[in-house]
Amino acid sequence: MSLDKSEALAALSWLLDAGADEALLDEPVDRFTAAAAKAAAPMPQSLRPTPEAVRPKTEFPKSAPSKPVAPMGDTDSIGRATEIAARCNSLGELKAALEAFEGLALKKLATNTVFADGTPDCHIMFIGEAPGREEDLAGLPFVGRAGKLLDKMLAAIGLDRKTNAYITNVINWRPPENRDPSPEEAATCLPFLRRHIELVAPEIIIVLGAVAARHVMGRTDGIMRLRGKWLEYHVNGRMVPVMPTLHPAYLLRRAIEKKLAWRDLQEIDEKIKSLGLLERGVARG
């Protein structure tokens, strides 16, 4: 379709109003068509829900007034996410399932699914909020400015992603303009995150910032109240200590708070030492 100049400007202005904040490619890509083609592709056998797990479809009465299609992130999407995540028995399967998942509108706007980075066997798991622009482009969490600061925070206590830290986010696709994820978006991603935690079986979890603390721990207190104190996450009959701390993006804006983050890092370091996690390393049994 070719547009004249005023049509092209109108389309551009519409895209800006809709939240577009950068051009990724020279040529437009129709992601709705691409997503529909992908959705039509058969799901791998290992990820298909069992017949008993498939819930009956809701029938709308024929006389019901026509309504917009229910937004993605509804209870059906959450149910589907729960069923699919439960059937994943490895991190590879979970990543593939997220990449094949079509239940969240955010994904249609994203360049990549951002799954995780680091060493899953180290059992030290960091959970952030959601990918930003650079993470969306790279398909990896925490690679932008906040990620560089996170790497420095890790290094300050002898951690790095190549040997002894594992990093993921609550949300696997970038929210436009880096807005906070909505409760529905978080609720749809959470079954995947919970399964992710089960599969990694961490010995400690560090949640980065208020949004991660809210969704992982269900705590709505401000991060300033939560940070620095160990909480408990229960998974498969095991209690995992969780430390909420300040998000590196917040520390980039409020450098004065780095002293609080430093205290939290020392707590984390002590816990890692008391559990002997670095000595046990990847050989943990």
Ligand code: URA
């Ligand atoms: N902020 C996050 O919470 N996660 C990322 O991956 C990057 C920035």
